[in-house]
Amino acid sequence: MQGNTACAEGAIAAGCRFFGGYPITPSTEVAEHMALRLPKTGGVFIQMEDEIAGIASVIGASWTGKKAMTATSGPGFSLMMENIGYAVMTETPCVIVNIQRGGPSTGQPTMSAQGDMLQCRFGSHGDYSVIALCPASVQEMFDLTVDAFNLAERFRVPVFLMADEIIGHMRERLIIPDSVVSGQRVPLEQGALPFRAGEDLVPGFPTFGMGYGVHVTGLTHDERGYPCATSPKLHEDLVKRLVSKIEGARDSIASYDMVNPEAETVFVSYGAPSRSVQQVLHDHPGDGIGHLRLKMVWPFAESLLSRFKNAETFIVPEQNLGQISREIERHVDGDVIPVPKLGGDLHTPDDLYRVLAEVR
Amino acid sequence: MSEEEWLRQDRLPHIFCAGCGNGTVINCTLSAVEQIGWKKQDTVFVSGIGCSSRAPGYIAADSLHTTHGRALAFATGIKLANPALNVVVFTGDGDLAAIGGNHFIHACRRNIDITVVCMNNMIYGMTGGQGSPTTPAGGLSTTTPYGSEEPAFDLCVLASAAGANYVARWTSYHVRELTRAILTGLETPGFSFIESLVQCPTNYGRRNRFKQVTDQIEYFRSHTILVEKAGRMKEKGEEVPAGMILSGEFVRRNRPALGVRQ
Amino acid sequence: MRLQIDEHRCKGCNLCTLVCPYRIFKPGKQANRRGVVIPELDRPERCANCRLRNLYGRTLCGTCQMICPDQAISWVEEDAHVPKKVAIEY
Ligand SMILES: Cc1ncc(C[n+]2csc(CCOP(=O)(O)OP(=O)(O)O)c2C)c(N)n1
Ligand code: SF4
Numbered sequence: 001m002q003g004n005t006a007c008a009e010g011a012i013a014a015g016c017r018f019f020g021g022y023p024i025t026p027s028t029e030v031a032e033h034m035a036l037r038l039p040k041t042g043g044v045f046i047q048m049e050d051e052i053a054g055i056a057s058v059i060g061a062s063w064t065g066k067k068a069m070t071a072t073s074g075p076g077f078s079l080m081m082e083n084i085g086y087a088v089m090t091e092t093p094c095v096i097v098n099i100q101r102g103g104p105s106t107g108q109p110t111m112s113a114q115g116d117m118l119q120c121r122f123g124s125h126g127d128y129s130v131i132a133l134c135p136a137s138v139q140e141m142f143d144l145t146v147d148a149f150n151l152a153e154r155f156r157v158p159v160f161l162m163a164d165e166i167i168g169h170m171r172e173r174l175i176i177p178d179s180v181v182s183g184q185r186v187p188l189e190q191g192a193l194p195f196r197a198g199e200d201l202v203p204g205f206p207t208f209g210m211g212y213g214v215h216v217t218g219l220t221h222d223e224r225g226y227p228c229a230t231s232p233k234l235h236e237d238l239v240k241r242l243v244s245k246i247e248g249a250r251d252s253i254a255s256y257d258m259v260n261p262e263a264e265t266v267f268v269s270y271g272a273p274s275r276s277v278q279q280v281l282h283d284h285p286g287d288g289i290g291h292l293r294l295k296m297v298w299p300f301a302e303s304l305l306s307r308f309k310n311a312e313t314f315i316v317p318e319q320n321l322g323q324i325s326r327e328i329e330r331h332v333d334g335d336v337i338p339v340p341k342l343g344g345d346l347h348t349p350d351d352l353y354r355v356l357a358e359v360r
Numbered sequence: 361m362s363e364e365e366w367l368r369q370d371r372l373p374h375i376f377c378a379g380c381g382n383g384t385v386i387n388c389t390l391s392a393v394e395q396i397g398w399k400k401q402d403t404v405f406v407s408g409i410g411c412s413s414r415a416p417g418y419i420a421a422d423s424l425h426t427t428h429g430r431a432l433a434f435a436t437g438i439k440l441a442n443p444a445l446n447v448v449v450f451t452g453d454g455d456l457a458a459i460g461g462n463h464f465i466h467a468c469r470r471n472i473d474i475t476v477v478c479m480n481n482m483i484y485g486m487t488g489g490q491g492s493p494t495t496p497a498g499g500l501s502t503t504t505p506y507g508s509e510e511p512a513f514d515l516c517v518l519a520s521a522a523g524a525n526y527v528a529r530w531t532s533y534h535v536r537e538l539t540r541a542i543l544t545g546l547e548t549p550g551f552s553f554i555e556s557l558v559q560c561p562t563n564y565g566r567r568n569r570f571k572q573v574t575d576q577i578e579y580f581r582s583h584t585i586l587v588e589k590a591g592r593m594k595e596k597g598e599e600v601p602a603g604m605i606l607s608g609e610f611v612r613r614n615r616p617a618l619g620v621r622q
Numbered sequence: 623m624r625l626q627i628d629e630h631r632c633k634g635c636n637l638c639t640l641v642c643p644y645r646i647f648k649p650g651k652q653a654n655r656r657g658v659v660i661p662e663l664d665r666p667e668r669c670a671n672c673r674l675r676n677l678y679g680r681t682l683c684g685t686c687q688m689i690c691p692d693q694a695i696s697w698v699e700e701d702a703h704v705p706k707k708v709a710i711e712y
């Protein structure tokens with residue numbers, strides 16, 4: 001099965017019952033498969049007039065209690081930014097799939113890239129935190145989509161599936177389990193303040209139509225949900241809670257593969273370039289090469305890096321000019337060597353082995 | 361229940377300036393909602409950004425105050441995901457026709473079963489009085505200091521052409537007619553669009569010959585003409601005097617609609 | 623019933639003075655503590671609601687209430703008549 005189709009199947013398995021989006025290469029197959037499948041599962045598919053409307057409809061649907069998703073790529077992702085911030089501020093669970101292609105602008109519609117990794121973290125205005133997952137196989141397009149929904153429900157936050165064209169269009173064997181763990185947002189206790197959070201910093205969800213009479217706004221709001229946009233303290237407390245509920249959980253929700261934690265030289269990768277790293281490790285067994293493959297890139301669990309106690313060098317192959325290698329530099333004392341690759345082709349195992357040889 | 365019970369008492373008085381027509385349109389909408397007998401629990405109010413879009417914040421039902429121009433796209437998601445909900449959208453002329461223009465025509469085309477109440481004050485109220493797509497030619501605003509040189513949108517003609525099932529226009533002077541039009545909109549399956557011209561004394565009136573709040577209301581009273589009458593005049597070859605506001609029903613029809621409760 | 627303007631809500635726009643067929647609302651003359659000039663009521667008992675609202679169980683006319691942008695106009699029950707003991711001294 002194709003990666004994009006696996007993503008759509010994962011969404012449906014996770015209980016997604018609403019898709020609103022706008023076609024764009026190389027993500028379109030996600031929408032097309034949802035259009036085929038959702039009506040047969042009691043769900044709703046709608047092709048909106050643009051990506052701004054796509055994400056808006058998803059947020060609206062989510063407030064009725066439905067698990068909802070959209071899928072896009074570069075230009076559409078840029079259009080979604082304002083409403084992504086709205087979803088963060090209003091704590092709306094939703095899943096946004098970005099099958100990354102070459103940018104900037106219309107760039108390379110059919111070629112793979114990982115150039116939106118910082119945009120998904122910082123692209124909307126203001127301070128905030130989100131969750132981003134990066135699949136490296138067709139199976140993970142399914143599995144991580146399921147995870148994305150569960151995390152969105154649990155943290156009431158937009159969760160991104162930051163795939164790339166290579167994984168989205170790759171065909172591999174997919175095993176669809178009979179059932180998947182499907183988390184549900186915790187309902188708000190009747191009578192409780194709608195935006196007052198407990199210890200986990202995530203307030204209960206007041207689904208529309210259940211008699212809560214909740215006011216939801218993107219303005220800075222108090223625990224009643226009422227706009228209160230001029231109190232410095234209230235704003236600071238709200239933004240800090242929105243950030244802490246994600247960042248405070250980064251170690252407990254971290255998702256990764258770790259190979260050879262004793263290694264001195266360690267590859268760090270996510271998405272398609274992980275395949276090349278895996279090939280290097282496969283071709284050079286017993287070579288003592290370490291590998292950290294991040295399935296969750298945001299929030300960035302820096303503690304994983306320190307688990308490589310002997311690491312002197314981190315090599316970071318990415319299909320961009322070094323977006324996550326910069327993040328790694330912030331956290332480690334050793335050398336960080338970005339291996340950027342633009343244009344759509346993947347790093348070959350030889351490319352990576354050559355860098356390794358130079359470093360050693 | 362009474363209209364008063366639809367209001368969030370703990371948030372009144374509201375932020376609108378003295379004499380702002382938005383408050384009147386809220387009254388008319390709540391009266392219509394009350395008359396049709398909808399329950400708070402089943403009713404959702406959605407809006408974009410602007411003074412007019414603050415309206416849902418004063419209503420004690422579920423409400424989504426969204427981003428500038430996008431209310432209709434959010435509302436489409438709500439209505440399709442749960443057609444059992446009654447969805448009413450409050451919007452302004454800038455919110456609906458400028459930044460949200462594309463969502464507007466597509467919501468009309470889809471004929472999605474929601475009711476849209478547009479408070480058209482012919483200006484960007486919230487941001488301090490810039491020109492909008494409905495600022496009349498010659499109208500003064502902070503961004504048209506020499507008078508607007510662009511032709512204005514006729515929102516009702518636009519909604520009619522794009523496929524809405526019900527389209528009407530009144531003003532904040534015509535509280536009864538406006539209430540009745542909104543009620544008809546709520547009752548009509550499919551997309552209902554009710555435009556209410558409203559006074560913005562602070563940012564429009566002041567700059568455009570309406571010194572007192574009451575002046576613009578007087579103008580609304582004396583410068584409206586029923587669509588039908590204007591039509592008959594045109595048939596007879598008479599001219600409808602310039603500056604007249606065409607009011608009444610523009611369209612009432614039964615095109616196939618989306619998101620209607622089964 | 624008694625017609626009243628909620629002083630905390632009224633912003634003094636005078637729209638009510640424009641629409642009442644009995645001209646019950648007259649532009650006020652003096653600003654209150656919040657600087658709002660609240661309209662004065664001229665023989666408000668002339669409003670049909672004062673006599674008949676309870677009888678009909680709904681608001682009659684009601685134009686002033688509808689146009690008031692600040693939800694400031696309402697009819698409230700008259701205070702129950704409390705007979706006072708008056709000592710009359712001859
Ligand atoms: C994306 C975006 N652009 C601009 C603004 C600034 N803005 C806020 S309200 C507004 C205009 C509102 O005009 P209208 O919809 O007519 O509402 P009114 O205040 O007149 O009722 C603008 C431009 C914004 N909030 N978001
Ligand atoms: S600026 Fe205009 S539209 Fe906004 S509240 Fe004041 S009068 Fe109303």
Ligand code: SF4
Binds near residue numbers: 635689691694
């Ligand atoms: S219409 Fe309402 S706000 Fe305006 S003066 Fe009359 S009572 Fe006051």
Ligand code: SF4
Binds near residue numbers: 641
């Ligand atoms: S209800 Fe009618 S008659 Fe009575 S005060 Fe209001 S406008 Fe006047």
Ligand SMILES: [Mg+2]
Binds near residue numbers: 479480481482492
């Ligand atoms: Mg306006």
